[in-house]
Amino acid sequence: MQEPHEPADRAIVVKDVRKRYGDTHAVDGVSLEVETGEFFGILGPNGAGKTTTLEMIEGLREPDSGEIRVLGLSPWPRNPRLLPRFGVQMQVSSFFERLTAREQLRAFASLYGVPQTVADELLERFGLTEKAGNRVEQLSGGQAQRLSIACALVHDPDIVFLDEPTAGLDPQARRNLWDVLRDINGQGKTVVLTTHFLDEAEILCDRVAIMDRGRILESGPPAELVRGLGSATRIAVRAGTLPVEEAAGLFPDAEVGEDEVSLTIATKDPSGVLSVLAGKNALTGLSVRGATLEDVFLELTGREYRA
Amino acid sequence: MRGFPTLSRIMFLGFVRDRAAMFFTILFPLIFLIIMGGLFQSGGAPQSRLITIGAVPMIDLLPAQGRAEVDKVLQISRLDDAEQALTQVRNGDAAAAVQQRGDQVVMHFSAADTTSSGIVRSVMEGIIQAANLATTGQPPRFSLTLNQVENKALPQIQYLTPGILGWAIATGATFTAASTLVLWREKRILRRLTLTPVRFPAVTGARVLVSLGIALAQTVIFLAVAVGFFGLKLASHWWTSIPLILAGTLAFLAIGLLAGAKAKSVETANAVSNLIVIPMAFLSGSFFPLSMAPQWLQNVAEVFPLRHLNTGMLDSLARGLDPAAILPELGILLGFAAVITTLAVWLFRWNDI
Structure with missing residues (x-):
């Protein structure tokens, strides 16, 4: 059978894919491309269609229409040649009950026909050696997520799919996991991640696709998306540091406002504003905040981002 | 079949580490056997x-x-x-x-x-x-000699063991089938497995193998206790009960699968299993002989595979009938397994995998 030719640098190609459940258009014409070695994020609030999109790429669900290629192959129907080439971490940690962490990982290793030593090396790499003899039920949220990701990597896949890997973790465990994910991508693996945390996507991903209501609203590198907004940088100092009227006079092009806590100056020329404030020695309680993906989402949908 | 040994091992460990499952499939029926064996040990009516x-x-x-x-x-x-x-x-x-x-x-x-x-x-x-x-002063002309049809040394335990063992096997197979497949469906493990090179028959095959193993272990433990402590005497063709037990286990696995087909949680699946297994055990004569029951109830009992397993085991273990005598019950049990499995597979919520 001849496979359609795909450029080698495209790990995943999705063309105008649709999926509906009853009257709900879960995925309504999604197209995206992920390059080999890229860290790609699918971003959006719950119910945006991220998981369904991912499940169609993994070959778990059949698209109603459209075309999907993963490493040049079609994932649907179940493609045994493709399965060993990608690893999947599920949204809910689906562990075999009453096994220890080591048994769990070794089980996945033997399901893929990989030597048991690989499983033990992964335990070490994911900092789980100490917990190797503990039942999976006794692991903390962060440990369980790390074990679950280790299970997805045990057969050394080219592509790794992660569905909300940091959901339900405390900030410390999230940061810890980010290091793990960067490390995986650093080894040359293509990583596709869904998340509803905008900061996570901004920090980790080379490119993101922002999804809402089954459609991709925008995609590109996070910094470019934010810059593309051309929105103002918000500079704030403690209220009373400078009278509002004086600030408004000093920065006629900026938007100046004050509440009980701070005086805020929204400007497109942050360096100019900061040097004037510094000259007046009025930098008490200074904070500078650029636009984020949250602002991009607000701009695209006209509503506040709610995970 | 790829993954079959691994999955069997996973299911075996999952079972032996589950204290509740061990209690309800092995210890609890043994307690029943000990209590009822003790009750009837004195034999016959009290003085x-x-x-x-x-x-x-x-x-x-x-x-x-x-x-x-x-x-x-x-x-x-x-x-x-x-x-x-x-x-x-x-x-x-x-x-x-x-x-x-x-x-x-x-x-x-x-x-x-x-x-x-x-x-x-x-x-x-x-x-x-x-x-x-x-x-x-005349010698008696007529006399009456009494002769029990069973072996005179045969105590009540001979009738009790097959019934309670049958109930224990029904409980074990029904609940393990329901819990693995429903739990694995609800926890998305089945979905996770479809993304590995493992195929679905390896999963069901492993479940069947482990459940058959559990049933045989139950049989060994039960017969050992009954022979060792209550003087159970195994009839010469007692081994013919083994194919019956294996066929019965398949039928009960199918019932468990049916109970879990629509259930949304393991708890619901177990409750449905209970609703089936407990009345089935009573109506199949696991705890007391069904011969006292009215005829219509005895007819109803024929729809339960456990009734046929109990009858077959009684013939084989206690009555010592010919090996050929169990064949009809064996056929009925296999037929049950086939029909109920087909029904369960048809009703199972595959879409939620």
Whole structure:
């Protein structure tokens, strides 16, 4: 059978894919491309269609229409040649009950026909050696997520799919996991991640696709998306540091406002504003905040981002 | 079949580490066996108590051999106060009281317990007939020899073991099937497995293998306890119960799968399994013989695979019938397994995998 030719640098190609459940258009014409070695994020609030999109790429669900290629192959129907080439971490940690962490990982290793030593090396790499003899039920949220990701990597896949890997973790465990994910991508693996945390996507991903209501609203590198907004940088100092009227006079092009806590100056020329404030020695309680993906989402949908 | 040994190992560990499952499939049925085995160990009806009011020469002068026979059935004690003796009969503390006035033996009994007083009455009549015959000096012309159709050494345990073992196997297979497949569906493990090179038949194959192993382990433990502590005697073709047990396990796995087909959680699946297994155990004669039940109920019981497993095991383990005698039950059990599996596979919520 001849496979359609795909450029080698495209790990995943999705063309105008649709999926509906009853009257709900879960995925309504999604197209995206992920390059080999890229860290790609699918971003959006719950119910945006991220998981369904991912499940169609993994070959778990059949698209109603459209075309999907993963490493040049079609994932649907179940493609045994493709399965060993990608690893999947599920949204809910689906562990075999009453096994220890080591048994769990070794089980996945033997399901893929990989030597048991690989499983033990992964335990070490994911900092789980100490917990190797503990039942999976006794692991903390962060440990369980790390074990679950280790299970997805045990057969050394080219592509790794992660569905909300940091959901339900405390900030410390999230940061810890980010290091793990960067490390995986650093080894040359293509990583596709869904998340509803905008900061996570901004920090980790080379490119993101922002999804809402089954459609991709925008995609590109996070910094470019934010810059593309051309929105103002918000500079704030403690209220009373400078009278509002004086600030408004000093920065006629900026938007100046004050509440009980701070005086805020929204400007497109942050360096100019900061040097004037510094000259007046009025930098008490200074904070500078650029636009984020949250602002991009607000701009695209006209509503506040709610995970 | 790829993944089959690994999945079997996973399911085996999942079972032996599950204390609740171990309790309900092995220990709990054993406790049942011990309690019921102990209850019936004395065998037959308990002795009836008979009070003699004052001297009753008819009983007192029985020859030693005759007295020994009577003592097997009656526990005789003497009380000289007639009023007190009658009170005991009225209260049910004694089955009857007898007194003798010359050639006349008077028996006092309560209508409340006709069985016990009936036993006393027939014994007393026997004694009196024997005495009458003795006074004629003639040898008896007719005699009655009693012969139990089962081996005389056969205790109740012979009938109890197959029934309770059948119930234990039904519980084990039904609940493990429901819990693995439903739990694995709800926890998305089945979905996770479809993304590995493992195919679905390896999953069901492993479940069947582990459940058959559990059933055989239950059988070994049960027979060991029954033989070792309660004097169960295995009939010569007892091994024919093994294919029956394996076929029964397949049928119960199918029931478990059916119970879990629509259930949204393991708890629901287990509740549905209970709703099926407990009435099935009673109606299949696992705890008491079904021969006392009305005919229509016995007919209803035929729809349960456990009924056929129990009948087959009784024939094989206790009655020691020919190996060929179990074939009809074996066929029925396999038929059940096939039909119920088909139904369960059809109803199973595959879309939620």
